[in-house]
Amino acid sequence: MEGSFYTLQDFMAYTKLVVYLIMVAILFGITGFWLFLSERDADQEPEEHQNKVQHH
Amino acid sequence: MTLTRRRFLGWMSAAGASTLLGSSANAASSASFKGFPGSFAVLHDITLCVGCRVCEAACNKVNELPLPDKPFKDLTVLNEKRRTNAKAFTVVNRFENEQNPKNPVFAKKQCNHCLEPACASACFVKAFQKTPEGSVVYDHTVCVGCRYCMIACPFNIPAYEYDNPLTPRIMKCTFCHPRILQGLVPGCVEACPKEALSFGKRKDILSLARERIRKNPERYIDHIYGETEMGGTSWLYIAGNSFKQAGMREDLGVTPAPELTAGALGAVPLVVGLWPVLLTGIYAINQRKEKINAEEKRIAVAEAIERTHAQEKQKLASAMEKAGKDAQKEKDLAIKQAVKKALEEAQQGKTEEATDV
Amino acid sequence: MSEKTISVNKFLTPFNLVAGIILLIGAVITVLRFTQGLAGVTNLSDSNPWGIWIGFDLLCGVALAAGGFVTSAAVYIFGMKKYHSAVRPAILTGFLGYALVVFALHYDVGRPWRLPYPFIVQPGTTSLLFEVGACVALYLTVLFIEFTPAAMEWLGLKKARNIVVRLTLLLTIFGVVLSTLHQSSLGALFLIAPSKLHPLWYSTYLPVYFFVSSIIAGLSMVIFESTLSHHYFKDKMDNTHLTENTDVTLGFGKAASLVLAGYFSIKMVGIAASDNWHYLSTGYGLWFLLELLGFVALPCFMYAVGVRDRNVTLIRWTSVVAILGVVLNRFNVSLIAFNWHLPSSERYFPHWMEIMTSVFIVTIGILVFRFIVTKMPILYAHPDYKETH
Numbered sequence: 001m002e003g004s005f006y007t008l009q010d011f012m013a014y015t016k017l018v019v020y021l022i023m024v025a026i027l028f029g030i031t032g033f034w035l036f037l038s039e040r041d042a043d044q045e046p047e048e049h050q051n052k053v054q055h056h
Numbered sequence: 057m058t059l060t061r062r063r064f065l066g067w068m069s070a071a072g073a074s075t076l077l078g079s080s081a082n083a084a085s086s087a088s089f090k091g092f093p094g095s096f097a098v099l100h101d102i103t104l105c106v107g108c109r110v111c112e113a114a115c116n117k118v119n120e121l122p123l124p125d126k127p128f129k130d131l132t133v134l135n136e137k138r139r140t141n142a143k144a145f146t147v148v149n150r151f152e153n154e155q156n157p158k159n160p161v162f163a164k165k166q167c168n169h170c171l172e173p174a175c176a177s178a179c180f181v182k183a184f185q186k187t188p189e190g191s192v193v194y195d196h197t198v199c200v201g202c203r204y205c206m207i208a209c210p211f212n213i214p215a216y217e218y219d220n221p222l223t224p225r226i227m228k229c230t231f232c233h234p235r236i237l238q239g240l241v242p243g244c245v246e247a248c249p250k251e252a253l254s255f256g257k258r259k260d261i262l263s264l265a266r267e268r269i270r271k272n273p274e275r276y277i278d279h280i281y282g283e284t285e286m287g288g289t290s291w292l293y294i295a296g297n298s299f300k301q302a303g304m305r306e307d308l309g310v311t312p313a314p315e316l317t318a319g320a321l322g323a324v325p326l327v328v329g330l331w332p333v334l335l336t337g338i339y340a341i342n343q344r345k346e347k348i349n350a351e352e353k354r355i356a357v358a359e360a361i362e363r364t365h366a367q368e369k370q371k372l373a374s375a376m377e378k379a380g381k382d383a384q385k386e387k388d389l390a391i392k393q394a395v396k397k398a399l400e401e402a403q404q405g406k407t408e409e410a411t412d413v
Numbered sequence: 414m415s416e417k418t419i420s421v422n423k424f425l426t427p428f429n430l431v432a433g434i435i436l437l438i439g440a441v442i443t444v445l446r447f448t449q450g451l452a453g454v455t456n457l458s459d460s461n462p463w464g465i466w467i468g469f470d471l472l473c474g475v476a477l478a479a480g481g482f483v484t485s486a487a488v489y490i491f492g493m494k495k496y497h498s499a500v501r502p503a504i505l506t507g508f509l510g511y512a513l514v515v516f517a518l519h520y521d522v523g524r525p526w527r528l529p530y531p532f533i534v535q536p537g538t539t540s541l542l543f544e545v546g547a548c549v550a551l552y553l554t555v556l557f558i559e560f561t562p563a564a565m566e567w568l569g570l571k572k573a574r575n576i577v578v579r580l581t582l583l584l585t586i587f588g589v590v591l592s593t594l595h596q597s598s599l600g601a602l603f604l605i606a607p608s609k610l611h612p613l614w615y616s617t618y619l620p621v622y623f624f625v626s627s628i629i630a631g632l633s634m635v636i637f638e639s640t641l642s643h644h645y646f647k648d649k650m651d652n653t654h655l656t657e658n659t660d661v662t663l664g665f666g667k668a669a670s671l672v673l674a675g676y677f678s679i680k681m682v683g684i685a686a687s688d689n690w691h692y693l694s695t696g697y698g699l700w701f702l703l704e705l706l707g708f709v710a711l712p713c714f715m716y717a718v719g720v721r722d723r724n725v726t727l728i729r730w731t732s733v734v735a736i737l738g739v740v741l742n743r744f745n746v747s748l749i750a751f752n753w754h755l756p757s758s759e760r761y762f763p764h765w766m767e768i769m770t771s772v773f774i775v776t777i778g779i780l781v782f783r784f785i786v787t788k789m790p791i792l793y794a795h796p797d798y799k800e801t802h
Contacts, residue, residue, distance in 0.1 A: 005089060006089060006090065006091055006092045006093075006188075007089050007091060007092070007171065007172055007186055008088075008089045008172050008287075008312060008314045008315065009172050009173065009176050009177055009186060009314050009539060010186075011089065012177075012314050012318065012321075012538075012539045013182065013537075013538055013539050016321060016538035016539055017536060017538045019324075019325045019538075020536070020538055020547075022325065023324070023325050023328045023329075026325075026328050026329055027328065027587070030332050030583075030586070030587075031583060034582075034583050034586075038579075139459060139460065140459070141459055142459075174605055176539070177539045177540065177605065178537075178539075178540050178541075178542065178605055179537045179540055180531045180536075180537040180540040180542040180543035180546060181527075181530050181531045181534065181535050181536075181537050182535045182536065182537040182538075183535075183537070198527070198530055198534055198535050199523070199524070199527075200522050200523065200524055200525075200527040200528060200530055200531070201522045201523015201524050201527075202521075202522050202523075202542060203462035203463065203522075203523075204540070204542050204602070206459065206462035207462060207463060207602075207603075207605070207606055207609070208605045208606060210606070210608045210609075212459075212460060214459075215459045216451075216459060216462065216523070217450070217523075218450055218451045218452035218455075218457060218458075219449070219450045219451075219452040219453070220450050220523075221446070221447050221448055221449055221450040221453075222447070222524070223524070224450060224451070224523040224524070225523075305608060307608065308608050309607070309608075313605050314539060316604050316605050316607065317539070317541055317601060317604050317605050319604075319617065320541060320597070320598065320601035320604055320620050321539070321541065321544070321601075323597075323620070324544055324594055324598070327590060327593050327594055328590060328594070331586075331589060331590045331593060332586050332590060335486075335490050335586050335589055335590075336586065338490055338491060339489075339490045339491075339492070339582065342490070342491060342492035343492070345492075346492060
């Protein structure tokens, strides 16, 4: 890898670009993951409520 | 508001974690990057400069810059210290010679075309590029005009067209990149009448400088300015007095600009990856705590209700028991009385029978 | 008198007149800026490329708008529900603050229409300014979305409003992430110039200092803004806002006191790490001590006393001191301790037109704030929407 970059500046420009793209992917990933988790919460809510009612 | 230990820790770690992340994320340093092989450099021998300003005139002509108010032949401008500006890529300044006041020191100043340019590191549109030939070139077609490069340059070289309302550019020495590509030398180097400027491959220029110092130890101080300053530059200097006397900063250090910001840049993706985990964790802990609190509350209420019921039940039971006891008492009493009455009646009957006979 | 005359007279309050004059002057300066260049309206030079449009409008503007992420994090992530009434005013202040920062940048950069270039033409990924730009752009979007429920309630867009409200936690998390990044990166901008910033202010901890002090600024601005709102917009506040206010002031004052104490400590660590104690006895050293003792240690103590004695007035005055402290710090890093090597003849002082431009921009912010706060459910809960949190 180091062979193709002659300056630290060029190396960092390339690696930071990759990192920024990964960060964008992380942000989208978090959004998707959060929607996935909260969907399950939304499904569980009526169940929990039913359980509560039963135990009374 | 109760500040629980957990809440405090949550705040503090969320604020202070980057302290730990600060300087460790620096996988590469310029030591592992050798620069473009065969890139060019210039040696400026300050002891040879006489302050004639012919280099300034040549630069002005080659770059088609507007002519200054005072002509280049006018040496009175040397009475003041000048810096590069939007119309002058290079300037020559005169300095006091403390060792030999009769021979003032003259030194040329221009972009040093650093091996790891601070301007390139700072520019957020990548308008600066270190070329294989050694020139650090500027692309005015993408420049937004934020002037961060001017903040970053430790040598205070980039100048700006402040009086241009709509198309202002950064102005700095180009190392005559177009000329170099054609196999020519930079305009200033060609024009210098005293050969104070020498052009060649960087390693050759370094050898040349070392050779001059070795051959004339009483003439030069034993240091090549630009060999390691800010990670190394393409314009190298040798001088008779301290470089400070020639108006050059000696406290810049050897760390190249990209390394100065590598730590901060390295921490950025860690925040993006870990903060959501940390914050969701804090949120989940709080949710659980609230849930437990709500559950405990519910249990407490339920228990209270049950206790009240139990109390009432007991009250009722004891009341009933009492009522039962009272009823029993009454019953007993009634039975007693009935028995008594019966006995009395029986007794009376017997007494009557006895008197009848 | 006719109805029209009465409404016109109501419009011409002293504040509106002054604001109007400021807007007029601002318009003139705008024209000058884009016909004569920066040279026509600023004292910027080749040695001083950044002036108060960066030092105040950008650096202070972003720091003082930090109340948005601080308050929403406190309420939605840390679950401190009793501060809920402070969220919408803080988000609004944050949104307007960042929007005005972007607006101010259009005056400062040479070719403002090229501001999107780093994202659509050529990203300078090694630059911390790229990082600042990307995060500010994203965060402005997040703030805007967080602000829209208030506007949608005003416009009666119930369905859209409910969709956005469900995103609150996610947006809050993004807000904290993005704020951490750009608040710290504004400090990191100066890492590249160790030879130009005085050693007492230059530190590898600059990003941490800027982030921590932005929290202080955010907490203090919420207290300050609520003080002003309570004075000028009391009639717009509902009961929740009025009753929660004391809790907000006390709670945020306590938090600010703690963060100021932490900030003070890490500043000491910074001096020790570079062995810079000897600088404290110089002129710049005294100025540094003024910033550290008068505007960090002092408000820390004042906040603590105010919280302990439940002295809301003291806390309110302290917020002004704390805010001035953050402003002073940003000025020091970017203007006063920056270029400290240069002779005084080459040092920078703003042109009156630069100052006027900043006043103009702040005035626009106040006017928009006033409009939104008087028309939309910021200081009160809209009757159609029950508070679900």
